[in-house]
Amino acid sequence: MSALLEVSDLSVEFRSRAGTVHVLDRIALSVARGETLAVVGESGSGKSVAAFSIMGILDDAARIPNGRVDFGGMDLLKAKRRELDEVRGREMAMIFQSPRTALNPIRKVGHQIEDVLRRHGPVARGDAKRRAIEALEQVRIPDPGRRYDAYPFELSGGLCQRVMIAIALCCKPRLLIADEPTTGLDVTTQATIMDLLAELGRETGLATLLITHDLALASQYADRIAVMHAGQVVETAPTASLFAAPRHPYTAGLMGATPTSTTALDALESVPGRIPPLNADLPVCRFAERCSRRVAECDDPGPRFDADAQAPDHYFACRRPL
Amino acid sequence: MLDVQGLSKLYPVSDGESAPMRALRGWARHQPCPAPKLHAVDDVNFTIGAGESVGLVGESGCGKSTLVSLITRLIEPSAGAILFEGEDIAAINTRAFARSPERGAIQVVFQDPHDSLNPRHSAFDAIAEPLRRLKKMATADCRPRVAELARDVGLPEELLDRLPHQLSGGQKARVNIARALAPEPRLLVLDEPTSALDVSVQAVILKLLADLRSRLGISYLFVSHDLNVVRLLCDRVIVMYLGRIVETGTAEQVFEQAAHPYTRALISAIPRTIEESEVERIHLPGDPRSPVNPDPNVCRFYGRCPRGVDQCQRNEPRLQRLAEGHEAACHFADEASPLSALRFQ
Numbered sequence: 044m045s046a047l048l049e050v051s052d053l054s055v056e057f058r059s060r061a062g063t064v065h066v067l068d069r070i071a072l073s074v075a076r077g078e079t080l081a082v083v084g085e086s087g088s089g090k091s092v093a094a095f096s097i098m099g100i101l102d103d104a105a106r107i108p109n110g111r112v113d114f115g116g117m118d119l120l121k122a123k124r125r126e127l128d129e130v131r132g133r134e135m136a137m138i139f140q141s142p143r144t145a146l147n148p149i150r151k152v153g154h155q156i157e158d159v160l161r162r163h164g165p166v167a168r169g170d171a172k173r174r175a176i177e178a179l180e181q182v183r184i185p186d187p188g189r190r191y192d193a194y195p196f197e198l199s200g201g202l203c204q205r206v207m208i209a210i211a212l213c214c215k216p217r218l219l220i221a222d223e224p225t226t227g228l229d230v231t232t233q234a235t236i237m238d239l240l241a242e243l244g245r246e247t248g249l250a251t252l253l254i255t256h257d258l259a260l261a262s263q264y265a266d267r268i269a270v271m272h273a274g275q276v277v278e279t280a281p282t283a284s285l286f287a288a289p290r291h292p293y294t295a296g297l298m299g300a301t302p303t304s305t306t307a308l309d310a311l312e313s314v315p316g317r318i319p320p321l322n323a324d325l326p327v328c329r330f331a332e333r334c335s336r337r338v339a340e341c342d343d344p345g346p347r348f349d350a351d352a353q354a355p356d357h358y359f360a361c362r363r364p365l
Numbered sequence: 366m367l368d369v370q371g372l373s374k375l376y377p378v379s380d381g382e383s384a385p386m387r388a389l390r391g392w393a394r395h396q397p398c399p400a401p402k403l404h405a406v407d408d409v410n411f412t413i414g415a416g417e418s419v420g421l422v423g424e425s426g427c428g429k430s431t432l433v434s435l436i437t438r439l440i441e442p443s444a445g446a447i448l449f450e451g452e453d454i455a456a457i458n459t460r461a462f463a464r465s466p467e468r469g470a471i472q473v474v475f476q477d478p479h480d481s482l483n484p485r486h487s488a489f490d491a492i493a494e495p496l497r498r499l500k501k502m503a504t505a506d507c508r509p510r511v512a513e514l515a516r517d518v519g520l521p522e523e524l525l526d527r528l529p530h531q532l533s534g535g536q537k538a539r540v541n542i543a544r545a546l547a548p549e550p551r552l553l554v555l556d557e558p559t560s561a562l563d564v565s566v567q568a569v570i571l572k573l574l575a576d577l578r579s580r581l582g583i584s585y586l587f588v589s590h591d592l593n594v595v596r597l598l599c600d601r602v603i604v605m606y607l608g609r610i611v612e613t614g615t616a617e618q619v620f621e622q623a624a625h626p627y628t629r630a631l632i633s634a635i636p637r638t639i640e641e642s643e644v645e646r647i648h649l650p651g652d653p654r655s656p657v658n659p660d661p662n663v664c665r666f667y668g669r670c671p672r673g674v675d676q677c678q679r680n681e682p683r684l685q686r687l688a689e690g691h692e693a694a695c696h697f698a699d700e701a702s703p704l705s706a707l708r709f710q
Binding site for chain 2: 085086199200202229230231232233234235237256257258259262282283286296297299300302303304308311312313314317
C-alpha cells in the first residue's frame with residue numbers, strides 16, 4: 044500500500060528557560076490510504092507534538108532541526124503558508140481533545156461548519172447551509188436542521204464532539220488526525236464516537252491518525268499501532284502482531300499495566316520510573332533507565348530500529364527485545 | 366456502617382418565569398406553583414458495610430458526584446437520611462459538620478491530584494492540615510505522624526518539603542491519599558482517584574489502595590467511570606442512571622449477570638484488547654431523558670432502552686430482588702441472559 048502520510052526522521056525541540064527540550068527524536072510514522080494508525084504512549088511522550096508538527100500548528104518556541112513530513116507527494120515542512128492553508132482543512136483535518144473548548148462558544152455550530160466550507164471554495168449562501176446540515180447528518184446527529192442553530196453550550200459533550208467531526212469531515216479530507224477524541228467522554232459515548240469514526244473511515248476511505256493513551260481503545264479501532272516513549276517511537280506493528288508478541292519492554296509494560304476484564308489486581312504490573320527530563324543529555328535509549336532488561340550494549344550509539352524476522356511489518360527499537 | 370435511606374437532592378431550575386409571576390399564577394389557581402426541580406439524586410438507598418469496598422458507576426450527569434457531596438456532607442440533602450454508624454449525619458448542617466468528630470471519619474480523595482492540592486502548601490503542610498484542624502495537634506507534634514502516613518502510602522520522606530509542582534502525578538496522588546488518611550477515617554470516598562494518571566502509575570496506586578484497605582480495615586466508596594478498575598477494587602457495585610440506582614450487586618453479579626439494559630450497554634462499551642473475547646456492542650440511541658421534573662410513571666431509561674415497551678411508559682420499575690444481594694430496576698430484569706451469552710461464538 045502506498046503511504047498517504049509519511050513522517051520520517053522528524054525531530055522537534057522547544058526552547059525554554061530550562062534549556063532546549065528535545066521533545067521528538069527522529070520519529071517515523073506512516074499512514075496508508077484508508078488505514079487507521081494509533082499512536083499510543085504516556086503523557087509527555089510526544090504524541091500530541093507529533094500531531095501538531097504534522098498539521099504545522101506548533102508553538103513559536105518549537106524548532107524542527109531535521110525531518111520530513113510527506114503528505115500525498117508534498118513536503119509539509121517545506122511548504123509555504125499559502126500552500127499549507129490549501130491542504131489543511133481540505134485534505135487533512137484535525138479533531139481535538141476537548142470539543143467544548145475547541146468550538147467557538149458564541150457562534151452557532153452550523154455557522155462554524157459553513158466557515159470551513161467557505162474557506163475552501165466558493166459556495167452560495169443557501170448551498171452552504173444545505174451542506175452544513177448534510178455534514179451534521181453524516182455524523183448521525185439527530186434532527187440536524189434544528190441543531191444547525193444550536194450553540195455549543197446547548198449540546199452534550201458527545202454531540203459537541205460530533206460537531207467537531209462534522210467540521211473536520213465537511214471538505215472530505217483524505218487524512219483525519221484525532222487527538223484523544225474521546226478523553227473526558229463517557230464509555231457509552233466513547234463507543235458511539237469511535238464506531239462513527241470507524242464507519243466513516245470505511246465509507247469514505249479516510250485515513251486516520253488516532254492519538255490515545257488507551258491501549259485497549261487503540262487495539263479495538265486501529266489497524267496498526269505505534270508506541271511512543273519520551274519522544275521516540277519504540278515499536279510499530281500491526282495491531283494483532285503487537286498484541287501477540289510485543290518486542291519492546293515498554294510496550295509489554297504498558298500492556299501489563301492496563302486493566303482488562305480478566306486481569307486480577309496482583310497480575311497488574313506497573314512501569315517503574317518516569318519519562319526522563321527531556322532537557323538534559325539523553326541516553327541513546329530513553330527507556331534504559333526504566334528498563335529491567337538493560338545491558339551494556341544498550342548505550343552503544345548507532346541505529347536501533349530492527350524488524351521482526353517472522354513479522355516483516357513489526358519494527359522495534361531495542362537491542363535486547365523480548 | 367453507612368446506611369443511606371431515601372436520599373434525594375433536588376435543585377430548583379428556572380423555566381423563564383419570574384418569581385412574582387409564579388406567585389401570581391399560584392394565587393390565581395389557589396394552589397402553589399413550585400419552580401421545576403432538577404432531580405440530581407432521587408430516592409437513593411444503599412448501605413456500605415465495615416471494611417467493604419463499594420463501586421459507584423454511571424455516566425456524567427447521573428448524580429454520582431452529587432451523591433458523593435451528599436454523603437461527605439458538603440451539600441445539604443433535600444430529603445432522606447444518612448446513617449453513619451447509627452447516627453443520622455444528614456441532620457447535622459454542613460457548617461457544623463465541618464467541626465464535628467465525624468468529619469474526620471469520612472474523608473475524600475478528589476479526582477485531580479494536582480488541582481486538589483494547594484500549590485503553596487508543601488506535601489508536609491497538606492498532610493498535616495487535617496491533623497491540626499481535626500485532631501487539634503500542634504504543628505510541631507505532627508512530624509512523626511506525617512512521616513508515618515508518608516511511609517504508609519509509599520511517599521519517600523525527603524519529598525515532604527516539596528511543593529506540588531515539584532512532585533510527579535503519582536506522588537501527588539500519594540499525598541492526597543495520605544492527607545485523606547490523616548484523621549483516621551472509617552469511610553474513604555475515592556472520586557475517580559486514578560483518572561488523571563497514566564496507566565503505568567495507575568497500577569501502583571490501585572495496588573496501594575487495595576493494600577491500605579486490607580491493612581487499615583477502612584471502607585471505600587469508589588467512584589469511577591472505568592469499569593475495569595472498579596472490578597479490580599470493589600466487592601459490590603452500584604450503577605446509577607439519571608439520579609436513580611438502576612442496579613446493584615456483587616462485582617461478579619454485575620459484571621457477569623448484569624440485568625439492567627443500561628448496565629449491559631455500559632459493560633459492552635468497555636474497550637477490549639484483542640486478547641479478550643469480543644462482546645456484542647449494545648448501542649444506546651439518543652440522549653438521556655431530562656432530569657427536570659421527570660414523569661414519575663415513566664422508566665428513566667425509556668427512550669434509550671433497546672427494549673422499551675408500552676409498560677415502561679406507564680409504570681416506572683423499582684429495584685427488584687433477583688438473587689441474594691443483586692437488585693435491578695427493570696420490568697424485564699429476570700429475563701436477562703448472563704452476559705457471557707452476549708459474546709460472539
